[in-house]
Amino acid sequence: MKKVLIISYYWPPAGGIEVHRVVKFCKYLPAFGYTPVVLTVKGGTATASDPALCAEVEHVAPVARAPSIEPHALFHALTGRKKARGPAPKAKPAPEAPSGFARNLGEFIRLNFFIPDARIGWAPAAIRAGKALIEAERPDLIFSTAPPYTVHLIASRLAREYNLPWVADFRDPWVENYAYNTQYRFPWVRWINERLERRTLNRADRIVVATPGQRMLQGAKARDGETRFLTLTNGHDLDEVPPSVPADKFRLSYYGSMSAQRVPCALFDTLAELIAETPGFAADFRFRFAGRITPEARALIEERLPEANREMLPMLPHHEYLEKVIEHQVLLVFVDQVPHNDMILPGKCLEMITTGNPMLAFGPPGGDVDRFLQSHDGGELLDPGDPGAIRPAILDAYQKWKNGTLNTGARPMPELHRKNLTRRLAELFGELG
Secondary structure (H helix, E strand, O other), X not given: OEEEEEEOOOOOOEOOHHHHHHHHHHHHHHHHOEEEEEEEEEOOEEOOEOHHHHXXXXXXXXXXXXXXXXXXXXXXXXXXXXXXXOOOOOOEEOOOOOOOHHHHHHHHHHHHHOOOOOOHHHHHHHHHHHXXXXXXXXXXXXXXXXXXXXXXXXXXXXXXXHOOOEEEEEOOOOOOOHHHOOOOOOHHHHHHHHHHHHHHHHHOOEEEEOOHHHHHHHHOOOOOOOOOEEEOOOOEOOOOOOOOEOOOOEEEEEEEEEOHHHOOHHHHHHHXXXXXXXXXXXXXXXXXXXXXXXXXXXXXXXXXXXXXXXEEEOOOOHHHHHHHHOEOOEEEEEOOOOOOHHHOOOHHHHHHHHHOOOEEEEOOOOOHHHHHHHHHOOEEEEOOOOHHHHHHHHHHHHHHHHHXXXXXXXXXXXXXXXXXXXXXXHHHHHHOO
């Protein structure tokens, strides 16, 4: 059995799609001849918590945790918020971001004074812990998953020093990542990030990306194009898709995070019109939200939809999310209205496709979400700039719900199962000797 050193800032009890990806790889790698050993952060911050994931990686040992020096204390001082505290190594979910000047100032500092990202303070301790782990475990190769992109800098240093093959996983683009372009960035900051990205793409022995669009974007920057690239989307881990559950209401449901730039106002304007104009719709319809939402996004929705037609829930543990997502409903996918959004393919799409519920997505025509829905017959993509198509799409789904034909039945999708995706990753590892 060979060993692979996996470097990931995010690890249980943290939750979220960024954790699911690496946890599922670690869960299934032993079946394909690789024992994972993990280097992660001690007492870091995460956007969500899901302690149930710990059970899926109980076989992973050792898990080395290195402390990180991060600018969150400065950010909370600027915003007047108290930093959440908790016993290490429990991940601390990040608090809801404040609005206004303080938030913008905090974002400006984060994006311009910490290169490549605000986790750079983790690098010194992580490199020391990585060296100790390599000396003790003698791994055969290194796998690093980002963002944060500091992870790839750590992996590059360790791979060079110990002459180990290195596979770099990009869950999102680097320079074009919309989360890293929410504020003005000094030209020299962008220039340094471009050089760091290009160096990573050229030094890594293999590169894994999460969407076809990413492969084209980042392959154009690499020294030999896309020859060292492998596209591994996210997926699902359902050996048996739970049977669907009829719903007492006609729901349009959104699960995940939502900011103002992610809200398609035309959708909620149309829903408000249908509530006011269509007999029976107001009594039958509910908009369900479960996740993290900014104050601006909440305001955009609440000023359009009556309280009686809203179900606003917090972020759900994964098992509770699965219980709700199999109910008969329309599953909403919102793609941020930002540059390069054609490369965004939310991980939940790869899991929600199994439920048999239709997806109604709002994003760029021809982008990765659009191609995914078309190739898997998973629903419909609407252009946020074309409000005329929204009403008939909703009324068609409403009629199907009333007729009991909204859900088409469970769809296992074996090609999207995490085990089969991990098989492909292990095959890539095997190419490196």
